[in-house]
Amino acid sequence: TTHKTLRGPRGGLILTRDPELGKQFNKSVFPGTQGGPLEHVIAGKAVAFYEALQPSFKAYSAQVIANARALAEQLQARGIRLVSGGTDNHLMLLDLRSVTAHLQTAGATDPVMTGKRADKLVDAIHITANKNTIPFDPESPFVTSGLRLGSPALTTRGLLEVDFRHIADILADCLMYPEQESTQKDCLTRVLQLCQRFPLYPHLG
Secondary structure (H helix, E strand, O other): OOOOOOOOOOOOOOOOOOHHHHHHHHHHHOOOOOOOOOHHHHHHHHHHHHHHOOHHHHHHHHHHHHHHHHHHHHHHHOOOEEOOOOOOOOEEEEEOHHHHHHHHHHOOOOOOOOHHHHHHHHHHOOOOOEEEOOOOOOOOOOOOOEEEEEOHHHHHOOOOHHHHHHHHHHHHHHHHOOOOHHHHHHHHHHHHHHHHHOOOOHHHO
16 A cells, blocks of 8 residues: 555555566556546655655654554553564554453443444544454454554654553553543543644644
């Protein structure tokens, strides 16, 4: 994809050194699904590729991984299991059954944390994530037992490892104490404070 870690417009690409394979790819997408390319999207991809050629992109990529590791380590330190036991890229998948175990021990009224429920909880505190199935998931694909997180967007905003550890604590508090309204309000306040420290467009004042 061109719109995630690469930070370009929505889309994708396939690279090959085989001319025959290239012809087959072209036949499969044109004109059926790519008959009207948008020029501004093509230009956006060109800018993204240009940025990826700069030394700053290498530094950004390294920071993406460092931030993801910091987030993963702190989530695990708070008792939330990751499907892979950690991460060596920009993504991680939380196994929310570990949160369910905590809620059951704590005697929560609703002691089951699903991906669907977690998605709504973190959305309410302005954190974007998405429910995701985990291996041998006992829940349906519409409910799931996992939550997927990534680090590229906030890395682009300038957040570092210390900030991602703070985000992990916010997420843990949000998920571990879903029935405590004061905790949920506090989580939202902490998120808004981070957003104020790292605005999307700092040059606009």
